[in-house]
Amino acid sequence: MAWTPRTAEILRAVAAYQLAQEALAGEFSARWAEALAAVEAREVAGSLTELETAYAAAVRESAAASYALSIAFYRLVRALETGRVIGGPGYRPGASLGSLWADFNKATGKRTGSGPYTPLPVDTRNPFPAEDLKREAERVAETFRREVADRVAKYERERAGRGSAALDDAELIAREKEFLESLKTGGSGAGGMLVQDGGRDMIHNALQDDPGAIGYYRATDASPCYFCALMAGRGAVYKSKRTAAFGAHPHCHCQAVPIFSRRYQLPAENTQFARMWKRFGGGSLADWRTYYSMTTKT
Numbered sequence: 017m018a019w020t021p022r023t024a025e026i027l028r029a030v031a032a033y034q035l036a037q038e039a040l041a042g043e044f045s046a047r048w049a050e051a052l053a054a055v056e057a058r059e060v061a062g063s064l065t066e067l068e069t070a071y072a073a074a075v076r077e078s079a080a081a082s083y084a085l086s087i088a089f090y091r092l093v094r095a096l097e098t099g100r101v102i103g104g105p106g107y108r109p110g111a112s113l114g115s116l117w118a119d120f121n122k123a124t125g126k127r128t129g130s131g132p133y134t135p136l137p138v139d140t141r142n143p144f145p146a147e148d149l150k151r152e153a154e155r156v157a158e159t160f161r162r163e164v165a166d167r168v169a170k171y172e173r174e175r176a177g178r179g180s181a182a183l184d185d186a187e188l189i190a191r192e193k194e195f196l197e198s199l200k201t202g203g204s205g206a207g208g209m210l211v212q213d214g215g216r217d218m219i220h221n222a223l224q225d226d227p228g229a230i231g232y233y234r235a236t237d238a239s240p241c242y243f244c245a246l247m248a249g250r251g252a253v254y255k256s257k258r259t260a261a262f263g264a265h266p267h268c269h270c271q272a273v274p275i276f277s278r279r280y281q282l283p284a285e286n287t288q289f290a291r292m293w294k295r296f297g298g299g300s301l302a303d304w305r306t307y308y309s310m311t312t313k314t
């Protein structure tokens with residue numbers, strides 16, 4: 017008998033997944049802010065090694081959680097859409113909609129759904145790539161250099177350049193505050209991207225290796241930027257030999273949602289962005305940006 021995709025449940029899982037990924041980025045940002053709060057502006061240069069260690073550890077911990085969460089999500093959506101379980105990390109014999117919901121609920125820390133404990137047929141394949149810790153460490157180092165170390169070097173150069181021509185207290189305090197704020201915002205936006213990529217890239221790659229997957233779409237956060245709204249409005253991206261990169265950016269909480277059946281349904285937001293694009297009537301990306309910001313303001 018043909019399986020009927022459990023659309024309402026899938027959309028609930030998608031919403032819970034997006035929020036859980038966003039929360040992981042938020043946890044990372046909080047840890048980074050805490051590490052920064054422990055040093056004075058003038059001490060940052062001397063504490064770069066410690067800060068980088070803290071930064072890398074915080075990314076790793078949250079990215080690992082994102083990876084595990086995303087596998088639970090992928091397996092759940094696949095089962096809800098096709099009635100079949102896929103193997104790989106976290107797979108347990110006798111898996112059912114009940115056990116997959118339980119795994120997902122545990123990963124998100126919220127009870128979003130439940131299901132019957134009737135074992136489902138299994139596809140034993142493991143499409144999930146292992147975590148690429150080396151690549152992640154390289155990206156973390158690169159990100160830290162760009163968002164933190166380079167800013168610190170510039171700040172120190174300016175400080176040395178001023179020499180004894182001291183700023184008055186108010187100016188100095190304002191400048192220090194601005195400097196620390198830039199480390200916090202820059203570091204957390206780019207680091208939060210690495211955190212969510214732990215799961216996001218994994219899903220994007222798993223699709224390619226799963227004959228049951230036909231593509232993905234973009235699930236946005238509550239207030240996506242014009243670029244992400246445009247991508248989400250385009251709907252499904254069917255996979256091909258060269259499926260383009262997902263294209264996340266710092267401070268972006270969009271997620272890749274795998275699709276396993278032509279009978280998938282997009283979240284209401286995606287349909288809304290598609291309508292908005294239609295009303296816009298086409299034009300340059302810059303024009304769309306203006307149109308989008310005017311339409312979404314208020």
Ligand SMILES: [Zn+2]
Pocket residue numbers: 236237240241244264265268269270
């Ligand atoms: Zn986005």
